[in-house]
Every structure is written in C-alpha cells, then in structure tokens.
Amino acid sequence: MRAIYFLLGLCSLALGAVGVVLPLLPTVPFMILAAFCFARSSPALEQRIVEHPALKRHIVAWRENRAISKRGKSAALLAFAFSAVVGTLFLAPPMSLVPIPIGIIGSWWILSHPTA
Secondary structure, X not given: OHHHHHHXXXXXXXXXXXXXXXXOOOOHHHHHHHHHHHHOOOHHHHHHHHOOOOOHHHHHHHHHHOOXXXXXXXXXXXXXXXXXXXXXXXXXXXXXXXXXXXXXHHHHHHHOOOEO
16 A cells, blocks of 8 residues: 555656646645655655645645635636636537536535635
8 A cells, every 4th residue: 555655646746746837737736645645655755745845834734724725725716717618618518518517516615625
C-alpha cells in the first residue's frame, strides 16, 4: 500500500505542478492530496509540501477545519462556470447538458465547506 500511496502522491504532485501553469487545473487540491498520500508513504515528502510557504496555510486549513480560502472558492467557482459555459457551447447534444449539473454539484460542494 505504501508504494501505491507514493505513486498517487507523485501523480498528484505532478498535476499540482502543472496547475501552476494551466489556469483551469487547480494546484492546491492536488497538493493537499499529495500531502495526504505522502503522509502514508513518505513523511519527509509530506513535510516538504506541508511546510511550503505557498501551500502551508491551505493544507493546515483543510486538515484542521476542512476549510477552503475565499480566494480558492472564488477561483473554483469561476473555473466551474467557465467550464460549464465552454462545455455547453462546444459539446454536441446531449453531452452539452453534462457540464451544467457537474458545475452545480461541484459549486455546491465548494460552498458547503467553511471559508478559511
């Protein structure tokens, strides 16, 4: 199991790093997932992620209160809205209707968590 958590942590870390460059791919959720996976496979890597100055407050807020920052919520909601609009415009029916409920469910999940 340690190897699986380690591989999942590496994949999450890679996706989070790509998210720094790509605006619609979120960085912080992938880094939180990487910290979770590394906590079960590589405590040294977990510590490096948790202590990173740009990530520490997000990870601590999530671990302690399952809270998402106001800026994080805003970015996620904008990404959901943008994705829903683009999906609705560019997908053929009936698939064009899929992004709307996904955006609503994702937005509800984001808004249901406390603000850090």
